[in-house]
Amino acid sequence: xxxxxxxxxxxxxxxxxxxIIVSLSCVFPVFWMVSSSLKTQEEVxxxxxxxxxxxxxxxxxTAFVKADFGQYFLNSVFYTVVGVFFVIFISxxxxxxxxxxxFFGKSFFFYxxxxxxxxPIPGVxxxxxxxxxxxxxxxxxxxxxxxxxxxxxxxxxxLLKGFFDELPKEVEEAALIDGCSRFGIYYxxxxxxxxxxxxxLVIMNALTIWNEFLLAxxxxxxKAKMPIQRGLMVFQGTFVTDYPLLxxxxxxxxxxxxxxxxxxxxxxxKGIAAGALKG
Amino acid sequence: xLRAVLCLFAVSALFFSxxxxxxxxxxxxxxxxxxxxxxxxxxxxLAKDYFTKTGVKVIFETYAPSDVYKNKISxxxxxxxxxxxxxxxxxxxxxxxxxxxxxxxxxxxxxNKDNWKxxxxxxxxxxxxxxxxxxxxxxxxxxxxxxxxxxMLIYYNKDLFRQAGxxxxxxxxxxxxxxxxxxxLKANDIQPFVSGFGENWIIGAFAQSYQWELFGKxxxxxxxxxxxxYTDARWVKIFNxxxxxxDNNLLATGVVTMINKDAERGFATGKFAMAFNGSWGVNVYNxxxxxxxxxxxxxxxxxxxQHPMRFFGGEGSAxxxxxxxxxxxxxxxxxxxxxxxxxxxxxxxxTSNIPANKNASSDLPPILKIFAESIxxxxxxxxxxxxxQVVNVLNTSLQSVIIGEKTPQKAAKxxxxxxxxxxxxxxATA
Numbered sequence: 001x002x003x004x005x006x007x008x009x010x011x012x013x014x015x016x017x018x019x020i021i022v023s024l025s026c027v028f029p030v031f032w033m034v035s036s037s038l039k040t041q042e043e044v045x046x047x048x049x050x051x052x053x054x055x056x057x058x059x060x061x062t063a064f065v066k067a068d069f070g071q072y073f074l075n076s077v078f079y080t081v082v083g084v085f086f087v088i089f090i091s092x093x094x095x096x097x098x099x100x101x102x103f104f105g106k107s108f109f110f111y112x113x114x115x116x117x118x119x120p121i122p123g124v125x126x127x128x129x130x131x132x133x134x135x136x137x138x139x140x141x142x143x144x145x146x147x148x149x150x151x152x153x154x155x156x157x158x159l160l161k162g163f164f165d166e167l168p169k170e171v172e173e174a175a176l177i178d179g180c181s182r183f184g185i186y187y188x189x190x191x192x193x194x195x196x197x198x199x200x201l202v203i204m205n206a207l208t209i210w211n212e213f214l215l216a217x218x219x220x221x222x223k224a225k226m227p228i229q230r231g232l233m234v235f236q237g238t239f240v241t242d243y244p245l246l247x248x249x250x251x252x253x254x255x256x257x258x259x260x261x262x263x264x265x266x267x268x269x270k271g272i273a274a275g276a277l278k279g
Numbered sequence: 280x281l282r283a284v285l286c287l288f289a290v291s292a293l294f295f296s297x298x299x300x301x302x303x304x305x306x307x308x309x310x311x312x313x314x315x316x317x318x319x320x321x322x323x324x325l326a327k328d329y330f331t332k333t334g335v336k337v338i339f340e341t342y343a344p345s346d347v348y349k350n351k352i353s354x355x356x357x358x359x360x361x362x363x364x365x366x367x368x369x370x371x372x373x374x375x376x377x378x379x380x381x382x383x384x385x386x387x388x389x390x391n392k393d394n395w396k397x398x399x400x401x402x403x404x405x406x407x408x409x410x411x412x413x414x415x416x417x418x419x420x421x422x423x424x425x426x427x428x429x430x431m432l433i434y435y436n437k438d439l440f441r442q443a444g445x446x447x448x449x450x451x452x453x454x455x456x457x458x459x460x461x462x463x464l465k466a467n468d469i470q471p472f473v474s475g476f477g478e479n480w481i482i483g484a485f486a487q488s489y490q491w492e493l494f495g496k497x498x499x500x501x502x503x504x505x506x507x508x509y510t511d512a513r514w515v516k517i518f519n520x521x522x523x524x525x526d527n528n529l530l531a532t533g534v535v536t537m538i539n540k541d542a543e544r545g546f547a548t549g550k551f552a553m554a555f556n557g558s559w560g561v562n563v564y565n566x567x568x569x570x571x572x573x574x575x576x577x578x579x580x581x582x583x584x585q586h587p588m589r590f591f592g593g594e595g596s597a598x599x600x601x602x603x604x605x606x607x608x609x610x611x612x613x614x615x616x617x618x619x620x621x622x623x624x625x626x627x628x629x630t631s632n633i634p635a636n637k638n639a640s641s642d643l644p645p646i647l648k649i650f651a652e653s654i655x656x657x658x659x660x661x662x663x664x665x666x667x668q669v670v671n672v673l674n675t676s677l678q679s680v681i682i683g684e685k686t687p688q689k690a691a692k693x694x695x696x697x698x699x700x701x702x703x704x705x706x707a708t709a
Binding site: 217223242 | 341344345353548562
C-alpha cells in the first residue's frame with residue numbers, strides 16, 4: 001500500500017471537506033436572501049423551507065419601484081467611483097511620502113493619522129455635522145464625499161506605507177541614476193508594484209462606500225442625493241419589516257458590488273503574482 | 280501617464296461638479312423629521328390633503344432606524360438646524376434638556392385654546408407634560424403632541440388554548456389563575472409564555488406593572504427617594520413572580536436573551552401560547568400570520584395588592600415643535616389639524632395603531648379596543664425617575680432570577696446596594 005499517497009489523499013479530502021463547509025456557510029446567507037426575496041411575507045415566517053412554494057418574481061419589481069432604486073443607484077455609483085478614486089489617489093501619495101521622504105514630525109503625523117482608526121463614526125456625528133455646517137457643506141454631495149474620503153484614508157495609508165516600506169530601495173536608486181524624478185519613481189515604479197494592495201483597497205473602500213448608510217442619513221437631507229442603501233429603509237418599519245421586499249431590495253443592491261468584487265478579484269491575483277517578482 | 284492625468288481630470292471634474300451644487304433650500308413651510316417608515320405613505324397623504332386645504336406645504340422626511348434618527352436629531356440640535364417638527368426619542372430627563380436649551384416649544388397655550396388638549400387620552404398628554412417643581416427645572420406645561428397611544432398587555436393564542444382544553448373565551452384574571460393556565464398548557468406540550476425579556480425595558484415593563492400594584496404611586500416615589508428599600512418584602516414578591524414562572528418551566532426557552540422581534544415571531548407562528556407585548560403587536564401579527572386566532576387580556580392581578588394594576592404605555596409616538604423655527608405657529612396649526620378626529624381615524628386605520636385622539640377610537644377593531652380601554656390604566660406620571668444605573672441593575676437582576684443565577688432575596692439586595700451607591704454618589708456631588 002502506498003502510504004504517502006494515501007496520507008496525501010486523506011489530507012486533501014479533509015481539506016476539501018472543511019473548505020466546502022466554509023464555502024457553504026458563506027454562500028448560505030446569500031442563498032437565503034435570494035430565496036426569501038421570492039417568498040411571501042407569511043411564508044417567510046411560517047415555513048422554514050429552502051425554496052419558495054411559489055416564486056414571486058414580482059417582488060423585485062415592487063422593491064425596485066417602492067425603494068426608488070433608479071434614483072439612488074446613480075448616486076451610489078457616483079459616490080463609490082469618486083470616493084474610491086480619491087482615497088486611492090491621496091493615500092498612495094501620502095503613504096509613499098511617509099515611506100520614502102524625510103520631513104519634520106513624520107512619525108508623529110503618521111501615528112496621529114492611524115489613531116483616527118480608533119474613532120467610531122457615530123462618535124463623531126455631532127462634530128462632523130457642525131464642521132460641515134460651518135463649511136456650508138451640509139446636505140451636499142461634496143460634504144458626504146469628503147466624509148467618505150477622509151474615512152477611508154487612514155487605513156489605506158497604513159496599508160500602503162507598509163507595502164512601500166517593503167519595496168527594495170535599489171530599484172528606486174537605479175531609477176534616480178537614470179534621471180527619473182521623485183514623482184516619476186512614485187508613478188512608474190512604486191505604484192505599479194503596489195497593485196495588489198491598491199486592488200485590495202479598491203474593493204474594501206468600494207464595499208464600504210456602497211454599503212454606507214449612517215453618514216448619508218446624517219449629512220444629507222435631500223432624498224435626491226441619497227445612496228442606494230437609503231432605499232432599503234422603506235421596507236424596515238418601526239415594528240414590521242417587509243422581509244421579502246427587503247431581501248429583494250438587498251439582492252438588487254448587492255449585485256453591482258458583487259460584480260465589482262469578482263472583477264477586482266482577478267486583479268488581486270494578477271497583482272500578487274506581479275508583487276512576487278518585486279524583490 | 281497621459282491616461283492617468285485624463286483619469287484624474289475626469290474624476291476631479293465629477294467631484295467639483297458636485298461642489299457646485301449647493302445645499303438646496305427646500306420650498307417647504309413645515310418640515311417633519313420622523314422615524315416611522317411604515318407610516319410614510321399615510322403621512323404623505325395627510326400632508327397633501329393639508330396643502331390642498333390650507334396651502335401650507337408640509338414635508339415628512341424619514342430617517343430610520345431610530346438610532347440613526349436620534350443621532351441626526353442631536354447633531355441637528357447642536358448645529359441649530361432642527362426642523363419644525365421632530366422627536367428627540369429620549370427619556371424625560373433628556374427631553375427636559377432639549378426644553379431647557381430652548382429647542383422645544385411650550386404649547387400649553389395652544390393646547391388650552393379651543394380645548395385642543397381635551398381630544399387626547401389624558402395619560403398620553405401627561406407623559407408629554409412637565410409638572411410644577413419637577414426635578415429638571417422645566418417650566419410646567421405641555422411640550423409634546425401625541426400621535427398615537429399604546430399599552431402592553433398579554434396576547435393569547437385561542438387555538439392553543441383550545442388544544443390544551445382551556446376555554447379560549449375565559450382568560451386568567453389573577454396571578455394564580457395565570458400560573459394554572461400556563462401549567463395546563465405546559466402539560467399539553469405547549470410553551471406557555473414568551474416575551475422579549477432579552478430587552479431590558481420589556482422585562483422592566485412587566486415588573487413595573489406589579490410595582491404599581493403593590494406600591495402605588497406614592498410607594499414608587501418613596502422608593503426613588505430611598506425611603507422604601509428594594510429589599511422590601513413587596514419587591515422580593517415581584518422577583519418571586521419571575522422565579523415561580525421559571526421553577527414551573529412556564530417561560531419560553533431562552534426568554535432571557537430573546538429580543539422582542541423573535542418573541543413576536545414565535546407567538547405569530549404558534550410556538551407560544553401567551554405573549555406580553557404592546558398594542559403594536561396587532562400590526563406585527565397580522566403581517567406575519569394573518570390567520571392567527573388570538574385574543575388579549577390584562578396582566579393578572581395579585582389579590583393581596585392594595586393598589587390598582589397599571590400597565591406600561593401612554594403616548595406611543597409624539598411630535599415636538601421647534602421653538603426656534605420662524606414657522607413655529609404653522610407647525611402647531613398643522614399638528615392641531617393632524618390630531619383632529621378625521622385625520623386620526625385615517626391614521627389609525629392605515630397603520631393599525633390606537634389614535635391619540637380618543638374620539639377617533641370608537642370604530643377600532645375589537646383587540647385594539649381592549650388596548651385603547653387600558654390606556655386610562657397605564658402608569659401615571661412621576662415627577663422624578665429612578666437612576667438609570669439602578670433600573671439597569673433591577674432589570675438584569677430580574678433576568679438573573681429567571682436563569683437561576685440569583686435568588687429573589689439576592690436580586691433585591693443587589694438592587695438596593697446599587698441604589699445606596701447612587702444615593703451616596705448624589706450626596707457627594709451635592
